[in-house]
Amino acid sequence: MIxxxxxxxxxxxxxxxHWHIVDDSSFPYQSYSFPELSEMGAYHPTTHVYTQTDIKEIIEAARLLGIRVIPEFDSPGHTKSWGAAFRNLLTICYEPMGYFPTGQYGPINPMTEFTYKFMQTFFKEISQVFPDTYIHIGGDEVDFDCWKSNSNIITFMNKMRLNSDFTKLEEYYIKxxxxxxxxxxxxxIIWQEIIDNNAKVAKDTIVQVWKQGYKKELAKVTSLGYKTLLSSCWYLNYISYGSDWKKYYxxxxxxxxxSDKQKELVIGGEACMWGEYVDDTNLMPRLWPRASVVAERLWSAKDIKDYNAAKQRLINHRCRMVRRGIPAQPISGPGFCSIEESSKKISSGNLLEIEKKIILIYIFFIIVHI
Incomplete structure (x- = not known):
């Protein structure tokens, strides 16, 4: 499907x-440094994993299409599946008084050197497997409640003079x-929460803006000098009835x-398709052709925004994708796609001619391959 x-x-x-390859629910990446991660953290240790062979195939297929593959290994939140194999990577959560463990585990434990030795080995592997310059390290939606409940975390913060500020603890970990x-x-690349929490990170960091109120956020992030990606407008996993593509366009x-200098720091945008209610049964029609609208927006000058003109282009392009075998859903109400281009009547003479061409192409590919 990928x-x-x-x-x-x-x-x-x-x-x-942008491959958000692991999350709380499952750890399908098959690590050769820590095979236990997928053996114990994936939905199934052999049938629901991405093997190293799978990943190489995807990266190479993308390369041949001119597409970069940027992996995301999100932490310190969204990491419950990591703890299935390495429980001491996660923070033990305690009852409100702090005396008894709840049996639950929270974000990555930021105070132990085991965490950073593990991450050193893990990201060395990731750097070798994925050739792109960038790795997305996440940083979003970190629940501080578990950290707050753990007296060892509090003692560590006092020792590090973090003044009981859990955003500073997050900053310490991310740095x-x-x-x-x-x-x-x-x-x-990081999610915007890290900057929202006033963390100071390396200036070559790219900040991905995903929450609403994105105009104010873009102004803030770019004023700090960070390059920025926008995805707030383009969460395509959300569905609504009718022609909802106009808002994306x-x-x-x-x-x-x-300023113009700030706007130069917005280097692109991203159409997001999250998987809570999406799998290979509905991925393609939910994504296409709504993502096509995002592509046109991001490749177009800002003054190209005629909705009616775009509508006809989109209808035509949706049919083009359907003819190419992409199950792109209807986008603008009742209609049909012409099948004339793909199923013209063929006479017996024409059929023979086509068979000759197919044989010649087949031989050509064999020769090239040899």
């Missing part, structure tokens, strides 16, 4: 596949992860209060 979607991406001029991946020649990533 390979099929890469073909669709190429046909729509998308040039980066150490950034320093780890820098050792392997990689740069990082009219979202302008440069439409925020800021």
């Amino acid at each position: 390979l099929h979607n890469l073909d669709a991406m190429a046909q729509n001029k998308f040039n980066v596949f 150490r992860i950034i320093n780890i991946i820098k050792q392997f020649g990689k740069k990082n 009219l979202c302008d990533p440069h439409d925020f209060p800021g």
Whole structure:
């Protein structure tokens, strides 16, 4: 399904596949440094994993289509599946008084050196497996309640003079992860919460803005000098009835209060498809052709925003994708796609001619392959 979607991406001029490859629910990445992660953390240790062979195939297929593959290994939150194999990576949560464990585990434990030795080995592997310059290290939606309940975390924060400020603890952790991946020649992308929490991170960090109120957020992040990606407008896993694509088309990533220099720091945008209610049964029709709208927006000048003109282009392109085998859903009400281009009547003479061409093409490919 990923390979099929890469073909669709190429046909729509998308040039980066941001692969949020693990999360709380499952750890399907099959690590050769820590095979236990997928053996114990995936939905199934053999049938629901991405093997190293799978990953190489996806990266190479993407490369041939002009698409970069940027992996995301989100932490310190969204990491419950990591703890299935390495429980001491996670923070033990306690009852409100702090005396008894609840049996639950929270974000990555930021105070132990085991955490950073583990991450050193893990990200060394990731840096070798994924050739792109960037690794997305996450940082979103960190629940501080578990950290707050753990007296060992509180003692560590006092020792580090973090003044009971859990955003500073998060900053401490993220900075150490950034320093780890820098050792392997990689740069990082983070979610906006880290900057919202006033963390100071490396200036070559890219900040991904995903929450609402994005205009104010873009102004803030770019004023701090960080390069920025926008995805707030384009969460395509959310569905609504009717022609909902107009709002995607009219979202302008440069439409925020800021100087021209700030707007130059907005280097792109991202159409997001999260998997809570999406799998291979509904991925493609939910994604396409709504993602096509995002591609046109991001490749177009800001003054190209005629909704009616775009509508006809989109209808035509949706049919083009259907003829190419992409199950793109209807986008603008009742209609049909012409099948004339793909199923013209063929006379017996024409059929023989086509068979000759097919044989010649087949031989040609064999010769090239040899």
